[in-house]
Amino acid sequence: MSAVLARLRALLGTAGVERDADGLPRATPDTTDGVAEVCRLAYEEGWKVRLEGQGTWLPADAPADLALSTRGLDQVVSVSPADLVATVQAGAPLEAVRRRLANDGMWLAIDPPGRPERSIGSLVATATSGPLRLGFGPVRDHILGCAVATGDGRVVRAGGRVVKNVAGYDLTKLQVGGFGGFGVITELNVRLRALPRADATHTARGTRDALTSAARDLTAAGVAPAALELLSPALAAESDWILAARFTGTDVAVHAGVRTLSAANDLAWHALPVDRTAAFWGLTARAALGGPVTIRLGVLADGLDDTLDLVAHHLDEGLISAGAAGGMLRWTGDATVDHLRALRRTTATREIPMTVERAPWPVRHATGHFGAYREGVAILVNRLRDTFDPRENFRVALEGEVADGA
Amino acid sequence: MTPALVAELGRIVGPRWVRHRRAELATFAMDGLPTRESYPGVVVLPGTRGELIAIVRALAAARVPFVARGAGTGLSGGAVADSDAVLITLTRLTRILSIDPVRRRAVLEPGVVNARLSDAVLPFGLAYVPDPSSQTACTVGGNVAENAGGPHCLKYGVTTNHVVALEVVLPEGDVVRLGSHAGEPWGPDLVGLFVGSEGMFGIATEITVRLEPIPASVRTLLADFASVRQAGEAVSAIIASGIVPAALEMMDRACVAAVEASIYAAGYPTDAAAVLLVEVDGERDAVDGEAAAVETILRSHGARDVRSAATAFDRARLWQGRKKAFGAMGRIAPDLAVQDAVVPRSALPRVLEQIGEISDRYQLTVSNVFHAGDGNLHPNISFDRRDHELAGRVHDASREIMEVCVAAGGTITGEHGVGSDKRDYMPLVFDAATLQAMCAVRHVFDPYTRANPSKVFPQHTCREWRAAGVA
Numbered sequence: 001m002s003a004v005l006a007r008l009r010a011l012l013g014t015a016g017v018e019r020d021a022d023g024l025p026r027a028t029p030d031t032t033d034g035v036a037e038v039c040r041l042a043y044e045e046g047w048k049v050r051l052e053g054q055g056t057w058l059p060a061d062a063p064a065d066l067a068l069s070t071r072g073l074d075q076v077v078s079v080s081p082a083d084l085v086a087t088v089q090a091g092a093p094l095e096a097v098r099r100r101l102a103n104d105g106m107w108l109a110i111d112p113p114g115r116p117e118r119s120i121g122s123l124v125a126t127a128t129s130g131p132l133r134l135g136f137g138p139v140r141d142h143i144l145g146c147a148v149a150t151g152d153g154r155v156v157r158a159g160g161r162v163v164k165n166v167a168g169y170d171l172t173k174l175q176v177g178g179f180g181g182f183g184v185i186t187e188l189n190v191r192l193r194a195l196p197r198a199d200a201t202h203t204a205r206g207t208r209d210a211l212t213s214a215a216r217d218l219t220a221a222g223v224a225p226a227a228l229e230l231l232s233p234a235l236a237a238e239s240d241w242i243l244a245a246r247f248t249g250t251d252v253a254v255h256a257g258v259r260t261l262s263a264a265n266d267l268a269w270h271a272l273p274v275d276r277t278a279a280f281w282g283l284t285a286r287a288a289l290g291g292p293v294t295i296r297l298g299v300l301a302d303g304l305d306d307t308l309d310l311v312a313h314h315l316d317e318g319l320i321s322a323g324a325a326g327g328m329l330r331w332t333g334d335a336t337v338d339h340l341r342a343l344r345r346t347t348a349t350r351e352i353p354m355t356v357e358r359a360p361w362p363v364r365h366a367t368g369h370f371g372a373y374r375e376g377v378a379i380l381v382n383r384l385r386d387t388f389d390p391r392e393n394f395r396v397a398l399e400g401e402v403a404d405g406a
Numbered sequence: 407m408t409p410a411l412v413a414e415l416g417r418i419v420g421p422r423w424v425r426h427r428r429a430e431l432a433t434f435a436m437d438g439l440p441t442r443e444s445y446p447g448v449v450v451l452p453g454t455r456g457e458l459i460a461i462v463r464a465l466a467a468a469r470v471p472f473v474a475r476g477a478g479t480g481l482s483g484g485a486v487a488d489s490d491a492v493l494i495t496l497t498r499l500t501r502i503l504s505i506d507p508v509r510r511r512a513v514l515e516p517g518v519v520n521a522r523l524s525d526a527v528l529p530f531g532l533a534y535v536p537d538p539s540s541q542t543a544c545t546v547g548g549n550v551a552e553n554a555g556g557p558h559c560l561k562y563g564v565t566t567n568h569v570v571a572l573e574v575v576l577p578e579g580d581v582v583r584l585g586s587h588a589g590e591p592w593g594p595d596l597v598g599l600f601v602g603s604e605g606m607f608g609i610a611t612e613i614t615v616r617l618e619p620i621p622a623s624v625r626t627l628l629a630d631f632a633s634v635r636q637a638g639e640a641v642s643a644i645i646a647s648g649i650v651p652a653a654l655e656m657m658d659r660a661c662v663a664a665v666e667a668s669i670y671a672a673g674y675p676t677d678a679a680a681v682l683l684v685e686v687d688g689e690r691d692a693v694d695g696e697a698a699a700v701e702t703i704l705r706s707h708g709a710r711d712v713r714s715a716a717t718a719f720d721r722a723r724l725w726q727g728r729k730k731a732f733g734a735m736g737r738i739a740p741d742l743a744v745q746d747a748v749v750p751r752s753a754l755p756r757v758l759e760q761i762g763e764i765s766d767r768y769q770l771t772v773s774n775v776f777h778a779g780d781g782n783l784h785p786n787i788s789f790d791r792r793d794h795e796l797a798g799r800v801h802d803a804s805r806e807i808m809e810v811c812v813a814a815g816g817t818i819t820g821e822h823g824v825g826s827d828k829r830d831y832m833p834l835v836f837d838a839a840t841l842q843a844m845c846a847v848r849h850v851f852d853p854y855t856r857a858n859p860s861k862v863f864p865q866h867t868c869r870e871w872r873a874a875g876v877a
Binding site: 080081082083084085105127137138140141150154155156157158160161162163164165166167168169170171173174176177178181182193194195196197220222224249250251252253255256257259260296297298299300301302326327328351352353355370373374375376377380381383384387388398399 | 508509552553555559563564566567576580581582583584586587588589590591592593594595596597598599601602603619622642645646647648649650688689690691692694695696699748749750751752777780781782815816817818819820821822823824828832835836837839840841843844846847848849850851862
């Protein structure tokens with residue numbers, strides 16, 4: 001262990017290496033090249049590497065010879081309001097990015113689960129979108145390009161800084177939601193939007209079935225909020241299920257949206273006071289840390305009731321946040337490997353993919369973030385993995401223990 | 407091409423759907439790029455998914471390269487094949503397999519024409535949003551291969567944002583299903599990786615797309631300016647206001663003149679240096695308010711006149727000139743080099759001046775029509791390809807235009823693809839390691855590089871990266 005520490009110090013200097021709580025050497029390079037050099041060294045020495053950001057999302061528990069953290073890469077490199085694009089280092093905490101962008105009247109329209117100090121790199125590597133996915137798309141839609149250090153220490157610069165770009169293959173898509181299996185993201189070019197002039201959230205309460213049914217009616221009536229999120233009683237800390245509709249944009253657009261909301265159904269909607277809106281959505285995001293395991297399921301609105309039943313049956317009806325107009329359901333709680341596998345087997349037959357977003361290493365090592373792939377896909381993913389991390393230095397469990405078939 | 411292979415293809419699709427005489431191949435020797443002509447060895451037109459898969463498997467067994475082609479409207483020379491390759495034309499695979507208005511999804515074969523899909527979902531109050539100018543001819547399969555854009559991609563995104571799932575036959579003949587109806591990847595985002603791979607990762611046999619509700623209200627505004635710079639500044643001001651128009655298009659004087667002199671005349675003011683088309687959509691009240699705000703911005707940035715259209719008929723008239731601009735330019739000269747590049751929006755006025763300087767220096771006629779909202783330029787050079795000296799100047803000027811766009815922080819193509827036209831510009835935007843990584847990813851899907859060979863990458867780039875996982 002001390003040999004690893006000494007080699008890393010020789011490479012990065014004493015300021016670039018520390019020990020984590022368990023005494024494991026943790027490299028914190030502050031440049032993309034520095035990250036690549038650490039990867040190269042680990043590749044040559046055969047060391048296993050645990051990837052970390054700010055350490056607030058995935059537990060730092062993958063067994064490894066060293067940890068490689070992006071927390072030294074915490075700068076907002078540039079913000080171009082006129083071009084609606086920013087370049088941000090991967091370890092930058094989201095809250096710091098948010099504040100910096102707001103200074104320029106800009107906004108990154110992603111509201112991921114977890115803590116505000118979560119690194120932007122972790123958000124992208126895990127593709128953990130939040131309720132705003134409905135109005136602004138999943139994480140992939142916001143990322144214009146990225147720099148990545150591969151397992152053998154090369155630097156690949158995918159995409160660019162413009163909103164339309166079809167030069168070459170879209171390698172950025174592989175990194176978004178790749179959980180680090182295809183490299184360490186060191187820098188990101190993100191698509192910005194003008195900070196909305198108006199931002200209104202309305203909530204209604206009721207039984208689960210009443211709210212999912214109302215949500216389907218809203219969608220059919222053409223109501224198009226930026227978010228329409230169904231929150232379980234435990235997650236909302238309320239006695240009932242909550243349906244929260246968020247409208248963002250110009251004043252006229254938000255007022256028009258709110259009017260359609262009340263006109264389209266007979267739920268009793270309550271406007272959230274403006275000063276409580278950020279806190280409401282912040283609490284919703286943090287609720288995903290309320291248990292050791294977080295999963296997401298890709299589910300459409302017409303399959304939501306059935307999927308909620310499945311989750312309740314195999315896991316529990318605890319901390320759930322779901323796009324009521326379709327897209328994604330997120331569950332957080334405590335779950336065994338067997339229960340997760342059973343749920344994944346069941347949802348797979350319904351064409352619903354299940355991703356383990358967050359879990360202690362023994363669980364995610366067994367289940368994998370993705371589990372078994374569909375026919376013919378495993379060979380592609382394994383070759384991609386072999387391309388970007390040829391000796392599997394990165395301790396990332398994409399597929400899990402496949403022998404169990406889930 | 408061996409007679410045995412031609413016979414084998416004939417057994418799969420029926421002899422009438424295999425073309426191998428030179429006269430028959432002429433139709434397939436070019437796509438929308440006028441400077442690249444190449445006769446394929448054989449053309450085969452499968453009529454079913456099963457035939458398509460059987461063809462790919464037969465070619466895998468025979469180790470013969472192939473090129474997939476839709477309507478052949480691509481502008482980068484991506485859908486042409488050399489004589490040692492089979493051109494698989496997908497225009498018979500035109501079935502829309504399902505439309506689910508509640509889920510807002512459609513499943514279709516790759517040969518479905520873009521506009522036909524939108525027509526088919528219109529009765530449900532839905533639209534397939536990506537709308538390339540060639541939408542009345544181009545196929546969705548081709549859109550997937552190129553990650554096609556269009557004017558309405560400013561607000562709604564390009565093809566990759568609308569494709570949720572694919573069934574793909576890989577070059578070695580395996581069939582895989584990628585993505586899910588909900589749009590959530592199944593494992594890594596291989597749908598995202600496949601879209602825009604220019605036919606080099608395999609052929610999409612089934613495409614599942616997201617449909618969008620048709621907005622309750624749409625307003626189109628047309629403003630004309632005395633200078634391109636003023637128009638460019640108006641674009642920036644609209645974006646900065648927080649309004650996201652559904653489309654924001656600009657045409658310069660040369661383009662307007664060409665349109666107005668053609669049968670597509672839309673009543674654009676021919677003395678304007680630049681014309682802006684702005685479309686806002688959404689709830690009726692919101693559209694009224696945002697259209698008023700846009701008009702104020704346009705006028706305060708020097709618009710001489712602002713016309714507004716709310717009815718479908720009037721909007722179509724304002725749009726006609728823009729959608730048919732490429733056709734209108736056909737009157738000026740026999741050939742048109744439709745260029746495609748992207749620059750940061752803020753660099754638009756400066757880059758347009760540089761393009762004007764380049765076209766003057768090479769004594770070329772360049773008209774600009776472009777998606778101003780996202781900085782996607784289309785400088786179009788009129789020429790006659792039979793004039794080799796002129797064609798040489800077009801080539802050199804095109805390269806300089808690309809260099810200017812890249813130097814401004816942009817890229818060499820925003821929606822037309824690299825194909826065979828822009829291979830040599832790839833090192834302008836990507837370093838060696840990144841190009842090699844792309845080549846390595848191509849090997850993942852196509853270990854023997856038989857799918858659309860010798861496109862996208864300059865020949866020498868693909869040697870270095872260890873061909874991972876490939877014997």
